[in-house]
Amino acid sequence: MSDNFSNDLIDFLPNxxxxxxxxxxxxxxxxxxxxxTAEKAFAARxxxxxxxRLDAWLFRIMRNTxxxxxxxxxxxxxxxxxxxxxxxxxxxxxxxxxxxxMLKSAQQAMxxxxxxxxxxxxxxxxxxxxxxxxxxxxxxxxxxxxxRLSRARITIAKKLE
Amino acid sequence: xxxxxxxxxxxxxxxDGELAEGRASEIDVALARVDALAxxxxxxxxxxxxxxxxxxxxxxxxxxxxxxxxxEELARKSDADHPQAPQEDTVVAFRPKPAQNAxxxxxxxxxPLAASVALAIGVGTGLFLAGNQPTGGLQIAALDDPEIVRAxxxxxxxxxxxxxxxxxxxxxxxxxxxxxxxxxxxxYDHAGGSTFVAVTCHDTTWDVKFVxxxxxxxDTGFAPASSLATLDAYLVAIGAQAPLSIQDExxxxxxxx
Numbered sequence: 001m002s003d004n005f006s007n008d009l010i011d012f013l014p015n016x017x018x019x020x021x022x023x024x025x026x027x028x029x030x031x032x033x034x035x036x037t038a039e040k041a042f043a044a045r046x047x048x049x050x051x052x053r054l055d056a057w058l059f060r061i062m063r064n065t066x067x068x069x070x071x072x073x074x075x076x077x078x079x080x081x082x083x084x085x086x087x088x089x090x091x092x093x094x095x096x097x098x099x100x101x102m103l104k105s106a107q108q109a110m111x112x113x114x115x116x117x118x119x120x121x122x123x124x125x126x127x128x129x130x131x132x133x134x135x136x137x138x139x140x141x142x143x144x145x146x147x148r149l150s151r152a153r154i155t156i157a158k159k160l161e
Numbered sequence: 162x163x164x165x166x167x168x169x170x171x172x173x174x175x176x177d178g179e180l181a182e183g184r185a186s187e188i189d190v191a192l193a194r195v196d197a198l199a200x201x202x203x204x205x206x207x208x209x210x211x212x213x214x215x216x217x218x219x220x221x222x223x224x225x226x227x228x229x230x231x232x233e234e235l236a237r238k239s240d241a242d243h244p245q246a247p248q249e250d251t252v253v254a255f256r257p258k259p260a261q262n263a264x265x266x267x268x269x270x271x272x273p274l275a276a277s278v279a280l281a282i283g284v285g286t287g288l289f290l291a292g293n294q295p296t297g298g299l300q301i302a303a304l305d306d307p308e309i310v311r312a313x314x315x316x317x318x319x320x321x322x323x324x325x326x327x328x329x330x331x332x333x334x335x336x337x338x339x340x341x342x343x344x345x346x347x348x349y350d351h352a353g354g355s356t357f358v359a360v361t362c363h364d365t366t367w368d369v370k371f372v373x374x375x376x377x378x379x380d381t382g383f384a385p386a387s388s389l390a391t392l393d394a395y396l397v398a399i400g401a402q403a404p405l406s407i408q409d410e411x412x413x414x415x416x417x418x
Contacts, residue, residue, distance in 0.1 A: 005243075006236035006239065009232070009236065010229075010232060010233065010236060013224045013232060014219070014220045014221075014222070014224060015220065017219075017222075017224060017228075018216060018219040018220060021219065022216070031225055031228045034232075035232065038231075038232045038235050039235060042235050042236065042238075042239040045239060045243060046243070106211045106212050106214070106215035107215045107216070110212060110215070110216075121212055122216070124177065125208070125209040125212045125213050126212060126213055126216045128213075130179065131174070131177070131179050146170045146173065146174065147170065149173060150169050150170050150173045150205075153173065153204065153208040153209070154169070154204065156208045156211070156212065157204045157207065157208050160208075160211060
C-alpha cells in the first residue's frame with residue numbers, strides 16, 4: 001500500500017540529495033544524511049500536516065539533522081575537492097568550456113560560504129523557495145534570512161568577477 | 162536621484178520578486194534614470210542565475226541505488242503502518258520540477274562570465290501580463306495589448322511590425338523551454354521611447370517570463386548588449402533549447418491556434 005507521502009518523498013530524493021551535498025560538502029556523507037532524514041521523516045509522518053508543504057518540512061528535518069550530526073560528531077564540514085566530484089555539467093559535451101568553468105566556480109564559491117549563508121542560497125536561489133518559506137525551514141526571522149542572502153550574493157559576485 | 166535611495170536588500174528583494182509593490186514601482190522608475198542602480202541590481206540577478214545554473218545538473222544525477230533501495234524499504238514499512246488516510250489527496254503538491262531528461266543544452270545560449278546589465282526589470286513568472294501589477298513609469302502593462310498577443314502567435318521570427326499604438330514589435334527567436342513550452346524572445350519599442358527585450362512562454366496564454374529594458378532611446382533603440390548577458394543567464398536557467406528552424410517554428414505556432 002502506498003500513498004502520496006511515500007511517493008512524494010521518493011520523488012523528492014534528487015532535491016534532498018542536492019541540499020544534503022550543499023550542507024555536507026561531501027557526497028558520501030550527503031547520502032547518509034538523506035537516509036537519516038528519510039528515517040526521521042517516516043517516523044514523524046503522523047506529525048506532518050498535509051495542508052503544508054512536504055518539501056519545506058523535509059528540508060527542515062534534514063537541516064536540523066545535519067546541525068545535530070555536526071554537534072555530536074564535532075564534524076566541521078569536510079571540504080571536498082570539486083574536481084573529484086562527479087559533475088553532470090562536465091559530461092554534457094554540448095556545453096562550452098566557459099560554462100563549465102562558470103558552474104564550477106559558482107559551486108566553489110558556494111562551498112566557501114559559511115553554512116548559514118549557503119543554506120539560504122540553496123533554498124531561495126536553487127530550490128526557489130520564497131523568503132518566508134526559507135525562514136520557516138531555517139527557523140529564523142525574514143530579516144535575518146535577507147541579510148544572510150544579500151551578504152552571500154555580494155561575496156559570490158566578488159569571487160566570480 | 163541617487164542609487165543610494167535603495168538598500169542592497171531592497172534591490173535583492175526586487176530581483177527575487179519579493180519586494181512590496183509600492184517600493185518595487187519606485188525602483189522601476191529609478192532604474193530608468195540611474196545607471197548605478199541597474200549595476201547594483203545586476204549583481205543580485207546574476208548571482209541567483211549563476212548559482213541556480215551551477216546546481217541544476219545535480220538534479221539529473223541518478224540517486225545511488227543503495228540509497229534509493231533503503232528509502233523504498235523505509236517507505237514500504239511505513240506504508241504498512243499507516244493505512245491510506247482519506248485525506249491523502251490534500252497533500253500540497255510540490256511546485257513543478259524541471260524535466261529530469263531535458264535535451265542537452267546547446268552552446269547557442271552562452272553563460273555570461275561577468276554580466277553587467279544596463280537595466281533589468283523584474284525577473285519572475287507572469288509578472289506583467291497578470292494585469293494587476295502597477296509598473297510605475299515603464300508601461301510594461303502595455304504588453305497586455307491584444308495586438309501583441311496576436312503578433313506573438315502569428316509572426317515568424319525576424320519579422321517586425323508597427324502596431325496601431327505606434328509601438329513596434331520584433332520577434333527575435335522561437336524556442337522550446339525544458340518543459341517543451343513554446344517560448345518567444347521579442348523586442349518591443351514602446352511608442353514613448355522605451356525598448357524592452359522580453360521572453361514569453363505559451364501555456365494557455367502568453368506568460369511574460371523575463372524582461373530587460375534599455376534606457377529610453379531613439380526610434381530604433383535596441384537594448385545594449387550588456388543587458389543581454391542577463392537574458393542569456395536566464396535562458397540557461399530555464400533550459401532553453403536552440404532557436405527553432407523556420408519549419409519547426411511554423412509547426413510550433415500552429416499548435417497554439
